[in-house]
Every structure is written in C-alpha cells, then in structure tokens.
Amino acid sequence: xxxxxxxxxxxxxxxxxxxxxxxxxxxxxxxxxxxxxxxxxxxxxxxxxxxxxxxxxxxxxxxxxxxxxxxxxxxxxxxxxxxxxxxxxxxxxxxxxxxxxxxxxxxxxxxxxxxx
Amino acid sequence: xxxxxxxxxxxxxxxxxxxxxxxxxxxxxxxxxxxxxxxxxxxxxxxxxxxxxxxxxxxxxxxxxxxxxxxxxxxxxxxxxxxxxxxxxxxxxxxxxxxxxxxxxxxxxxxxxxx
Numbered sequence: 238x239x240x241x242x243x244x245x246x247x248x249x250x251x252x253x254x255x256x257x258x259x260x261x262x263x264x265x266x267x268x269x270x271x272x273x274x275x276x277x278x279x280x281x282x283x284x285x286x287x288x289x290x291x292x293x294x295x296x297x298x299x300x301x302x303x304x305x306x307x308x309x310x311x312x313x314x315x316x317x318x319x320x321x322x323x324x325x326x327x328x329x330x331x332x333x334x335x336x337x338x339x340x341x342x343x344x345x346x347x348x349x350x351x352x353x
Numbered sequence: 354x355x356x357x358x359x360x361x362x363x364x365x366x367x368x369x370x371x372x373x374x375x376x377x378x379x380x381x382x383x384x385x386x387x388x389x390x391x392x393x394x395x396x397x398x399x400x401x402x403x404x405x406x407x408x409x410x411x412x413x414x415x416x417x418x419x420x421x422x423x424x425x426x427x428x429x430x431x432x433x434x435x436x437x438x439x440x441x442x443x444x445x446x447x448x449x450x451x452x453x454x455x456x457x458x459x460x461x462x463x464x465x466x467x468x
Contacts (some may be wrong), residue, residue, distance in 0.1 A: 241396075270454045279442050279458030280397065293455060328396050332454055341387060342454050344396035 241331050241345035249351045250319045258314040258348045262331030269312040270342060271304055274326040286312060319352045326350075365465040372430040374462045376443035381424060383445040387456065388417060388428045392439045400428070400441075430464075438466045 242261040250256050262269050267288050272280040285293040286306035297304065301319075306312040316323055326349050330342040366372045378386065384405040389397035403410045403417045403426075410417050416429040426443050440463050444456040 243396075268454065279444075279461050280456075281458070282455050285454060330454065341399050341402050342456070343399060344389075346394070346396045 241329055241343055243327075243329050243345035243348050245348060246346065247349050247351070249353060251353055252320055253318050256316040256319050256323070256350055256352075258316075258327050258329075258350070260312040260314070260329030260331075260345060262312070262329075263333075263343060266331035266333050268332045269306050270330045270332075271312075271314050272328045272330065272344075274328060274347070276325075280328060283314075316350075319350070321352045324350055324352045362460065363463045363465065365467060366433050368433060368435060368466055368468050370433055372428075372433045372437070372464060374428045374430075374441050374443075374464065376426040376428075376459050376462075378424050378426055378443065378445045378459070379457070380445065380447055381421070383447055383457075385446040386417070386419060386426050387444045387446075388415075388426075389442045389444065389458075390437075390439045391442060391461070397442060433464075433466050435466045435468055438464055440464075 241263055244259050248256055260269060269286045271283040273283055274280045282296040284297050284304045286304060288306055289308050301317045303315045314327060326347045328344050328347045330344045332340045332342055364374060387402040388400040390400050391397045401410060401412045401415050401417050403419050408419050414431045418427045428441060430437055440461045442461045443459045446456055
C-alpha cells in the first residue's frame with residue numbers, strides 16, 4: 238500500500254547550495270502537486286504538474302525554484318542557491334486524473350529542508 | 354469542546370468528549386472543502402471533504418458541516434480519542450479554478466486530547 242513517497246525526509250544545505258527534493262506519486266497517479274509549509278503555518282500551493290507538463294506554477298517563486306515531472310521517474314522540486322528563508326517542509330501530493338470530489342489529494346510525509 | 358473563536362489555535366478536550374473545530378473560509382466562490390489532520394513530522398492526512406451543494410457529510414466518527422451563508426466550515430469529532438491529537442486544517446478550492454488540487458489552507462487548529 239505505497240502512498241506518496243518523498244525523499245529525503247530531512248535535507249540540510251548551506252546557503253548558496255542546491256536542494257533537490259523527490260516525490261514518487263501513488264502508483265497510477267499522473268498528477269502531482271507541491272506545497273510548502275513554514276513553521277506554525279498552513280500549506281501553500283506551489284505548483285501542479287502532469288507527466289512532462291507544468292500545468293500551474295502560480296505559487297512558485299519566480300527565481301531559483303523549478304519543478305519537473307518526467308515521463309519516467311519521480312517528480313523533482315529543485316531550489317537553486319538556497320537561502321535561509323527556504324527552510325520549510327515541502328510536501329508533495331498526487332491524484333488520479335486531477336484532484337476532485339472523488340479523488341482528493343493524498344500527501345506524502347514531506348521533506349524538511351534546513352538551510353544553514 | 355469547541356474553538357468558538359475562529360482564530361483560536363488550540364482546542365483542549367477530555368477523552369471521550371465530542372470536539373468541534375471551526376474554520377472560516379475566505380472566498381464565496383469556493384465549491385469544495387476538505388479537512389486534513391497533521392501529526393507531528395508527518396504530512397496532512399485526508400479526513401473528509403464536502404462539496405458546496407451539500408451542507409453536511411458524515412464519515413466514521415467525523416461530521417463536516419458547511420454554512421455557505423456565513424462562509425463557515427466545522428469538523429465534529431465524536432468520542433475524541435488520544436489518537437485524535439494533531440493539528441487540523443481546513444482547505445478550500447476555488448470554483449472554476451480548473452484545478453481542484455489547488456487548495457487554500459487555513460491556519461490550523463491544534464487539538465489536544467486529555468486522558
């Protein structure tokens with residue numbers, strides 16, 4: 238019963254380094270969403286992808302952040318030249334055919350990024 | 354127990370009591386609402402959802418009530434158990450956004466269950 242798998246669970250990076258966060262959706266799901274959660278806050282939408290396509294990236298910072306969901310392999314959220322403000326928990330969710338009343342989002346356990 | 358102040362972040366209840374967690378949503382155009390439970394160090398776990406064409410939906414020990422007139426959502430947990438201790442988030446989705454996975458999350462309410 239494999240749900241959404243994210244790795245690594247914890248990631249420590251120094252300022253200026255790159256962070257790569259991976260997300261494997263539920264088997265058979267082709268829609269992936271990335272959210273960010275700052276301490277003591279709710280999750281905030283970042284980006285929505287289908288296989289090989291970015292559908293909605295309205296929540297992504299304009300610089301340093303990128304996401305992909307290739308035909309094969311996991312979805313990747315990439316943060317270049319990390320800064321302390323990037324420290325947060327990053328969650329991935331997947332759904333079949335786009336989230337809906339009959340297909341709610343299922344989240345992974347997140348990657349906790351700490352920038353030192 | 355009930356968090357009567359919509360901005361009250363913590364609700365403390367006795368084991369076995371019923372809990373009511375309240376949430377105000379922001380957009381009258383939202384047509385889909387979800388409650389998630391988040392335990393420490395874990396991702397949000399789906400509890401129950403409701404469409405705007407309904408005002409009540411029941412699950413196992415949980416009930417969600419939707420009042421569109423005042424843009425208010427509540428989660429009722431019957432016979433609260435220690436395992437229910439977590440942070441609870443309501444989330445809404447904007448009608449016509451074309452993407453029901455694009456959710457707007459509330460601040461969250463911490464539920465503490467006293468044995």
